[in-house]
Amino acid sequence: SAKRAALGFAWYSEAQEAARLGHLNLLSDLRLAVATSQLQMWLQPKFSLVTGSAVGAEALVRWQHPTRGFVSPAEFVPFAEQTGYITLVTDWMLDQALHTLAIWQTSHPELSIAVNVSTRDLQDKDFAQRVVKKLTASRVPAHSLRLEITESGLMNDAQHSISLLHALREIGMPLSIDDFGTGYSSLAYLQQMPVSELKIDRSFIDGVDTQPGTQKLVKAMIEMGHGLDMTVTAEGVETEAERATIIRLGCDVIQGYLTGRPLHGVALQAWFDGLPT
Numbered sequence: 001s002a003k004r005a006a007l008g009f010a011w012y013s014e015a016q017e018a019a020r021l022g023h024l025n026l027l028s029d030l031r032l033a034v035a036t037s038q039l040q041m042w043l044q045p046k047f048s049l050v051t052g053s054a055v056g057a058e059a060l061v062r063w064q065h066p067t068r069g070f071v072s073p074a075e076f077v078p079f080a081e082q083t084g085y086i087t088l089v090t091d092w093m094l095d096q097a098l099h100t101l102a103i104w105q106t107s108h109p110e111l112s113i114a115v116n117v118s119t120r121d122l123q124d125k126d127f128a129q130r131v132v133k134k135l136t137a138s139r140v141p142a143h144s145l146r147l148e149i150t151e152s153g154l155m156n157d158a159q160h161s162i163s164l165l166h167a168l169r170e171i172g173m174p175l176s177i178d179d180f181g182t183g184y185s186s187l188a189y190l191q192q193m194p195v196s197e198l199k200i201d202r203s204f205i206d207g208v209d210t211q212p213g214t215q216k217l218v219k220a221m222i223e224m225g226h227g228l229d230m231t232v233t234a235e236g237v238e239t240e241a242e243r244a245t246i247i248r249l250g251c252d253v254i255q256g257y258l259t260g261r262p263l264h265g266v267a268l269q270a271w272f273d274g275l276p277t
């Protein structure tokens with residue numbers, strides 16, 4: 001059985017090695033992907049629950065790999081974060097978002113675009129400067145670009161996050177706390193973060209209409225967000241019943257498949273252009 005264990009081990013490490021090589025390939029591919037426009041920026045619209053109007057969109061990366069086909073961000077973003085390649089993706093998405101916002105300045109100046117920023121980006125001490133440089137070059141007003149940072153990312157090194165957020169906020173850029181409810185926030189830190197939007201994680205919205213316990217949690221999150229002068233957004237709303245519930249609980253903004261799936265940036269732009277202004 002020692003032999004079997006050894007064989008088992010050999011098989012296991014071979015499989016592991018294959019997986020590792022697969023990811024290494026994926027990562028060198030990712031560098032190429034950024035350079036050869038295999039990445040796409042998709043946009044998911046967000047709507048005010050008060051006025052019903054669109055308030056903006058969240059930018060979501062899509063990777064059309066030449067041989068692997070579509071690679072989901074859930075698959076490659078975590079690896080890109082571990083290796084630091086995510087900063088290439090962030091830079092690329094910031095450029096795309098600013099390009100689209102520059103066009104919207106004439107047609108829809110009221111709409112903002114939110115770009116997802118990873119903890120890896122936050123570790124770069126020049127991150128705020130990197131963003132300012134791009135913003136200045138694009139001539140897009142700072143208030144049109146929003147940055148989304150996950151609750152766990154912010155709390156990971158809260159002292160550092162607070163100073164970086166203040167630097168970004170000073171430029172006039174709105175900031176959002178993403179996946180709220182999953183990241184063990186320190187409320188003392190949360191109060192010191194200049195964040196204007198709280199996005200309740202999708203896991204709390206899924207089935208919220210049928211779960212009284214979850215409704216209490218969501219209500220408490222909304223009240224806390226409002227207490228800190230934040231706009232509260234519900235993510236991942238899929239049904240009319242979920243929408244009715246979050247409205248009743250006092251939520252401000254809705255994002256989800258019910259009101260709009262992510263679309264290629266160009267397609268969403270065309271859709272916004274068709275809206276009455």
Ligand code: C2E
Nearest residue numbers: 060061073074077093116117118236237238256257258262
């Ligand atoms: P996220 O930031 O929480 O983004 C929302 C995710 O929920 C998106 O998945 C979106 O397509 C999905 N979604 C929206 N509405 C619904 C709904 O009603 N039901 C369901 N089931 N899902 C909904 P996506 O695009 O696959 O992205 C997954 C995650 O990958 C994102 O979660 C984010 O953490 C990361 N990600 C995506 N794009 C980027 C990026 O450009 N940079 C970074 N750093 N991360 C990104």
Ligand code: CA
Nearest residue numbers: 058116148178
């Ligand atoms: Ca997000």
Ligand code: CA
Nearest residue numbers: 178179199235
């Ligand atoms: Ca989220």
Ligand code: CA
Nearest residue numbers: 205206207238
């Ligand atoms: Ca659901």
